[in-house]
Amino acid sequence: MDNNKIGSKPHFQILDGLRGVAAIVVVFFHLAEPLSSNHLDNIVNHGYLAVDFFFLLSGYVIGYAYDDRWDKFTFGGFLRRRFERLQPLVVLGMTLGAIGFYFTDSTIWPLIHTVPVWKLFVVMLIGYTILPIPLSMDIRGWQEMHPLNSVGWSLFFEYIANILYAAGLRKLSNKALACFVVLAAAVLLHFALTNPNGDVTGGWTLNAEHMRAGLTRTVFPFFAGLLLSRVTRPRYIKNAFLWCSLLVAAVLLMPRIGGAEHPWINGLYEALCIIIVFPLIIYFGASGVVHGQTEAKICKFLGDISYPLYMTHYVLVYFYVAWISNNKGITLCQAWPYALLTFGGTIVLAYASLKLYDEPVRAWLRKKLK
Template identity: 75%
Template sequence: MNHYSVSVKPHYPILDGLRGVAAIIVVTFHLTEPLGTGHLDILVNHGYLAVDFFFLLSGFVIGYAYDDRWKKMTIGTFFRRRIERLQPMVVLGMSLGAIGFYFTDSTIWPLIHTVPLWKMLLVMLIGYTILPVPLSLDIRGWQEMHPLNSVGWSLFFEYVANILYAIGIRKLSKTALAILVAAAAIALAHLAVTSPNGDVSGGWTLNAEHLRVGITRTMYPFFAGLLLSRIAKPARIRNAFLWCSLLIALVLYMPRIGGAEHLWMNGIYESVCIILIFPLIVYLGASGVIHSHTEGRICKFLGEISYPLYLVHYPLVYFYVAWISNQKGVTIIEAWPYALLILTGSIILAYASLKWYDEPVRRWLRKRTIA
């Protein structure tokens, strides 16, 4: 989700900032989701599209950072760097989920009372690898690939995209890559328009239906980002961070389109967002210029916490969801102080995780793997 080039190339601080903006919106989505009655009336209705935005950012940054380095870099080296970047926070996120598991007591998760410690620890250890657990190990009852930290599913597909890039797609010409991206765009639009809910939401369960959703949601944005990194000629755009942040917020906070009667309309909206608007935002962000020290610090902070925030917030959200389900009929007015507490706590925990765990661990891993 959050990738940083280890080369001396110019950095894209605005893209880092936008990643942080999207990560915060994801948290607000997960905090409003349990207050809705279904997929039609969630307050942050399109918050899940942030994952598709993350995939597009990933493809762009991976292409920018690694495309021109393959003459000096092996596939093994590439994977080692990806694992160094991604896995420490995966391990911490799963550990936090395990610590909180037996304390998220709720009628919506009756399985928790029946799960022996060894089984929970097995799920945690599998989670450390980011490999999805089979439904036979669904210890929470939500059919999640990662019952201790639900967001792990997108990291699994992130790795799938990285593997496909490294073993072959990186070698494609711009034309061949464009054909692949066009085919992936058609598949994505078809999924969005024809899905039972009229959206692309899904990918977190280890079954055929969700695997199709997950791979379809990954293929277009990731490799569209890769293509964009190869063909884009960034201009110099003023106030890009502000305008791109507003555009991301507008897209993700947009209410449901079409209602229950016209589900396909929402599918078209999401297709347009992922296929056209997200690449535009990434292009504008890559073209943007930081105009003040304050703006630079904001982008740096948001970029630094974005990946840790994504990985640590959901173990806290489980507590919040349990509280809402145990109260029955909680309104947004009653829930917002607790939601604000979870959001603030998640950001603080993310920053603490970054400084006291993620950065030191990655430094240690880098020293051990430098040839």
């Protein structure tokens, strides 16, 4: 923690930094994905688990920030605050995705050149609401609920978790919440072990299979984070940012386990990471103390760009994926300069989005929605 205040509470700088570390791994995961032959050999194999980490971190921070302040908040007031924080970059991501849509036409997305402008416009407007589009409105061909900005699906489930929390689950006693979290963990473990893919991926398509995956991936980590914020008290841990960052990277960069023959082994690994390892990382991160101005600046920078990076990076990744698909057989050695250039572009875009758009818009919304 540091001595900066949010209201009357200390601010967890290290957790901000860890969110940025996870967001960077997500970018690398998406840059490595088109170079893999299947879901078993991505060199950033478990990068998608960053989403589950984000959900747990979100539950922890929201519980810490709001759990004891509901005498000052209404349901609408809480959602208004979440809207101010989340929605501006949802709108920006969808807008940038629409602007670049026709320029990413390639063999991997056969529908793009057939999409009329009015349909693109309608999909963009629906995307602004973060509500999922039906499969009949798919304009890219990947069966995504947000084809203009692929990562939008996780924000849809983030809102669901926030609504469930504000609508009533926040009122659960610690014992009742613990029972709920244990049940959600059992559901997550069963899903991970029985999923034919041997992982917890899913949630981006509006159908029963993906809705189950999305809810399973959201409910346990979010409410486990909430429980963690209630029942633990941070202690003093040295070098927490360094060790937690390395642990986050190690979990997300871990190669596939079990192969095609024993997919349940990989599912077990992922379930244990979400149920045990991620809560420990959050606890250690919350217990850590920032050492010196350099580490403080790194944590602040990573925390500041984490959400803008997550919400805008896929706009550039679409161009990168189109280039890969239009150059069949390209190798990692050939692709890495373009991947590195794309990565640099995502950092610049994220920072520009933060300073030129997100911060000014959020300040304006705070004044308008008081």
